[in-house]
Amino acid sequence: MIKEEEFISLYVRHETELRSFARSLTLQREDASDVVQDACIAMWRKIDTLESPKAFRSWAYSYVRLTALNQRRKKQASRLEFTGEMMEIMADEWEKEGELIGAEREALARCLGELPETQRKLLGLYYTSSKTTAVELSERLQKPVAGIYKSLERTRATLRECILRKIQIAKMS
């Protein structure tokens, strides 16, 4: 049996991963937040079904997955979404990527440290809030909006390539 404090600690540790998982199914960030929030309440109510901390990851995934599928059924037709079939495929494949997720996270932290200062600062400004847009940054930095879009895109491409490279090197060693 897991104690409440232990559950909270496990939840905090896995929150970003669960949020990413939900986002891969719902596409929109706000929807993913709702899913994670509802899933967390459901988990809290069923805390006694979690047998050990080791089982937390797959246990929590099943709640997020179910909540996302339920949310899809309830959503208005106008909302953006994958089909239920795609959500199922995506969830199945995601759950097999446990090791990769950890390696990516570690590599991303190192790659962020290797970015030139200007690119890291721009990323920081953009991701400070989920509401920040390139247009706002363009006004704030007095730079053309197209340049901001390009710089952000290039920086993310650099990060992605850096992550892949580091994972590859780690595998080789």
Place this chain on the structure above:
Amino acid sequence: MSEPFNDFDKQLDQLFTRLREGKAGQGDITELEQALHSDPALRSRYRARVRMEEELSAHFEQPEEFVLPFEAAEKQLWYQNPTVKLTAIAAAIAFLAITAIFIREAPVVTVATLEKGSSAIWEVPPKQGEGSRIEPGEVSLASGMAFFRFDSGALVTLVGPASLVIETPMSARLLNGEALVDAPESAHGFVIKLPHGETVDLGTRFSVAVEGDASTCEVLEGSVLIRHDVTDQEKQLSDGQVMTLNREGMTPLAYRPSREFAPENKKPLVLRSSREATVVSSNLRDGYVDDRMLLVKMEADSYMQRRALFNINLGDLRGSEIESARLNLNLVPSGLGFAAYLPETITFAVYGITNESREKWDSENPKWEKAPGYIAGDENAINGSEVTLLGKFNTNRGQQTGRCTLETKQLLEFLRSDTTGMSGFLIVRETYGISENSLVHAFASSQHPEASGPSLEVVLAK
């Protein structure tokens, strides 16, 4: 090589931007789903992109953006069951307490002062400048010296290249390089932790040096207790005694070996730059560049930005395994611009040219836009598909001479992955000047009359 960032990634990146800005439509999603449906590799790339987006948000988002799920729990359960309600509130409180650990700004604890008069070129500088109070954490000196006065009274002189983790007023961990400890009576018991042991001051002046697996301690005056953490061996050293310590244990030495003398099987090969150039964003050369120097400058809107390029021929090493490598650069005065228009700390980045077809730049009349790392339309950015970051180092505003060294894993990986027998390097100043008249930094080229040009010290595995 890694999978390149292809058209799918680019379209996906743009879709995420549209989603964020509320500009995406169901048509976009249907199109994405069609592409994902038939291709597991694209699905894998999609999931990786989602993870990166969320990790970036988690990394940079302000604390107030954190969602506390139990606030919602509280609302939902309020009218249902008072017992459950209390549990939920208790959980919310506990959750807040735990997240507070992550969110709350920790009170600043300082344990030492970085004394003035250091001539340090930093790889990892302390958060605060000279004369400031220092928080626990790692510092790494590329060259020069830095003086740390611990609050216990112990004075630790770090001699670059060296890395030190400042822990408490009474302890520090030497990761590599050399440190000199001068401990007054108030600092008796001051500990320097080493890779396989530690030294405990018993009222003394002593030096410690860490190189790879081995540490050496020499007592200059007084006495020191040295401990080995695997064998639990302990030995008290006094004036003039020297002890070396590695994984296996401790061995006394008759004298301390020279730091500069390399054992025969570890003698480095020294390779020097073969082609060198400075590129200027305006492409003006006369009066703006000088063959004797490799110039670097970063400005927000200047036409006089400069970046330095050089190649080092690795042909002789072909077929040999490189065990360690160190890149040396010598900072020299350029006589261009003013240091007063610079911030306190200046950061330089050294990149390796990974796109090997770009190693053949024109050294006679090099053009800014033809240089590796250039991105059209963004003079300040670096093209990560052509170059890779090997490391960074920092100098102080007033510093215009001194040796800068780079000895990183990335440098070693870069050299080991070479397939052309030629390695290309790009040096960029990352720090912007306060005005466009800021100092232009210079590193000696092979033509410099006093300082030597870029060199690579390479130790080959036997």
